[in-house]
Amino acid sequence: MRVLVIKTSSLGDVIHTLPAVTDAAARIAGIRFDWVVEESFAEIPAWHPAVERVLPVALRRWRKNPWRAWRSGDWSGFRRALSQYRYDRVIDAQGLLKSAFITRFADGPSYGLDRQSAREPLASRFYDHPLPVTKGRHAIERTRSLFAQVLDYELGGEPLNYGLDPSRLPESPYPSPYLVYLHGTTWLSKHYPETHWQRLVALAEDAGYRVLLPWGNPEERQRAQRLAATRKTVEVLPALELSRLAGVLAGAAGVVGVDTGLAHLASALERPGVFLYGPTDVTLTGVAGPAQRAMQADLDCVPCLKRRCSRPEASAGEPVCLQRIDPEVVFSALQEFIPPAL
Numbered sequence: 001m002r003v004l005v006i007k008t009s010s011l012g013d014v015i016h017t018l019p020a021v022t023d024a025a026a027r028i029a030g031i032r033f034d035w036v037v038e039e040s041f042a043e044i045p046a047w048h049p050a051v052e053r054v055l056p057v058a059l060r061r062w063r064k065n066p067w068r069a070w071r072s073g074d075w076s077g078f079r080r081a082l083s084q085y086r087y088d089r090v091i092d093a094q095g096l097l098k099s100a101f102i103t104r105f106a107d108g109p110s111y112g113l114d115r116q117s118a119r120e121p122l123a124s125r126f127y128d129h130p131l132p133v134t135k136g137r138h139a140i141e142r143t144r145s146l147f148a149q150v151l152d153y154e155l156g157g158e159p160l161n162y163g164l165d166p167s168r169l170p171e172s173p174y175p176s177p178y179l180v181y182l183h184g185t186t187w188l189s190k191h192y193p194e195t196h197w198q199r200l201v202a203l204a205e206d207a208g209y210r211v212l213l214p215w216g217n218p219e220e221r222q223r224a225q226r227l228a229a230t231r232k233t234v235e236v237l238p239a240l241e242l243s244r245l246a247g248v249l250a251g252a253a254g255v256v257g258v259d260t261g262l263a264h265l266a267s268a269l270e271r272p273g274v275f276l277y278g279p280t281d282v283t284l285t286g287v288a289g290p291a292q293r294a295m296q297a298d299l300d301c302v303p304c305l306k307r308r309c310s311r312p313e314a315s316a317g318e319p320v321c322l323q324r325i326d327p328e329v330v331f332s333a334l335q336e337f338i339p340p341a342l
Helices: 011-027 059-064 066-072 074-082 097-103 121-126 139-151 194-206 218-228 242-250 261-268 327-335
Strands: 002-006 032-038 051-057 089-092 110-113 129-131 178-182 210-213 234-236 254-258 273-277 292-296
Touching (some): 011 032, 097 110, 097 121, 178 261, 194 327, 218 234, 242 261, 292 327
Parallel strands (some): 002 032, 110 129, 254 273
């Protein structure tokens, strides 16, 4: 059986789909998956042994200049790759208009979330078989449920398994033991205060750990450099492609992070970690794994789903909820998962 999965973005959403692929591969002998994904995340599906072919798509880039996408042949090239096989099932695991649109160009019966289940209800009109999946559950479990319906098997409470093959990742060049602090994120309301990060750096050094700091843009790099300037045991990573950063995460003794796609990647790589949440709902999109803990302040406004904190005591939109998560409590929780540094 050959199945096409459409899950284009974001980083966390792509990772949330991996356990469903693992479920199916464990139940259906010989099943193979092709996967349509945004070009910036194309490395990730290839790390799963049940994924045979990755079809990069550039919807974000094409939307900015559709005429150039047409003239360059990018769109026609994608269409040719998509039409190479007749699929037994085409599964839109995203539930958005942009992903549902792609199903119309794939050869095979299409499946996706029905009107009551999809994030964008109109997407359900594109599918041959729209299916109900209960809302109010974690995104991973909703996707697992969708795949089980499409591929006709039962879920029996099996442990979560992302199914990534670490041998497909580059080996970390950094000697153990080290921690990775994922300090960068998108929304202002998701940021942990820099003074709190400084304290976490100090606690790591006192415990005998080196700390590695990745970054994804100039602002994050500057923050990492300021943190590194406070301690000799802190290193700012160079700009890394996603696979090499994944290799660094895979070799970490532990991870501390905010609400970011890299937090989900660390979880999928089964790295022990503590992850800090403010405006988003951890029960729906938080990290999920056997050695990960999500922390969220107990405020009446949480989760607010706002990009800037609107509480009167907030300074320049920075989140009050994250300010109230004590660094000592965070590091103490991390130490419950990781061995002492040698």
